[in-house]
Amino acid sequence: MIGHRGEDFKNLYRTIHPKLQTLFGTNQPVFLSTSSAWGVMEASIRNLVDRGVLCCMCGAFSDKWLDVAKRCGKHAEPLQVDWGKHIDHKDVDRQLASGKFDTVTLIHSETSTGVMNSLEEICSILPKYPEVAVIVDTVSSFSAVKIDMDALGIDVMLTGAQKALALPPGFSLFSVSEKAFARAEKIPNRGFYFDFLEFRKEQAQWMTPSTPSIAHIHALQSKLDEIFEEGLEARFDRHTRTNALVHDWVRRAGFDFFAEEGFRSKTLTSVKNNKGIDVLEFARKLRQKHRLVIDPGYGKIRGQTFRLSNMGDETEETVSHLLACLDDIL
């Protein structure tokens, strides 16, 4: 182990930082948070929301953000669509035109439903609302598809360790725009552990506000080496190909998609159980016979769906193997 206030740590942070900026598509500092993604999701609310936050809700994770914002004592309102549907930028536009909100929360790839919202469409309306800050969760899409934080005009972009990056859980990354820093300066009661201004001050010296999980940062360094060795375009293409394999299987096996067409995540597929199989038994047998784990549906759609991931380290070989084993159990 190395000390977190010494030169070794500063060199580690300094070394990985340009690669992180490339992955975020930003010239802003990228921060290392020793928390799971929810730490940064809550932090974003505490650092940015003054007048009110519009929570774009289309699944378990994005729905929960409304509750989190309220528990932080903020005025929060839902923009709720049915699970399986995407967030329509025209609805966001209409809500923001009310002038009630200074912040928006949005999840890019809603991991519970397999919906991928269009950042291009939603972010295209933001220039009309210069006083609104947008927070985007890219936990299950980061590094799997191209996301340009600066070009899109995202104010806080965050991701966790254990989904698209395939690292052990308990760590997350985020970046903050100049506009969001300026906002944070005026917001009282930001606390300490997740204060964006503390992160900025410490990052300027290649440090973190409190003792970070250095083991995670070593793992991240190794993962970044893998990512840049493969190449970003090749990594994006691999996700496209493995996702297509899953989609082909869904159709071939006679299932439907839970997410509506045109808005299906490139990293994970929520399969609709239109055939009425016993999904829990299906998952149990898969685990017992093939030592493979799939999720039998999240929250209220447990059993009505199951989820197949092609994110992180999955290859055409591993995904094909999974699909062959699913056929065997079916």
Ligand SMILES: *Cc1c(COP(=O)(O)O)cnc(C)c1O
């Ligand atoms: C898993 C997930 C989270 C929450 O991550 P934690 O590690 O539990 O904090 C948030 N958003 C999305 C989209 C997720 O998939």
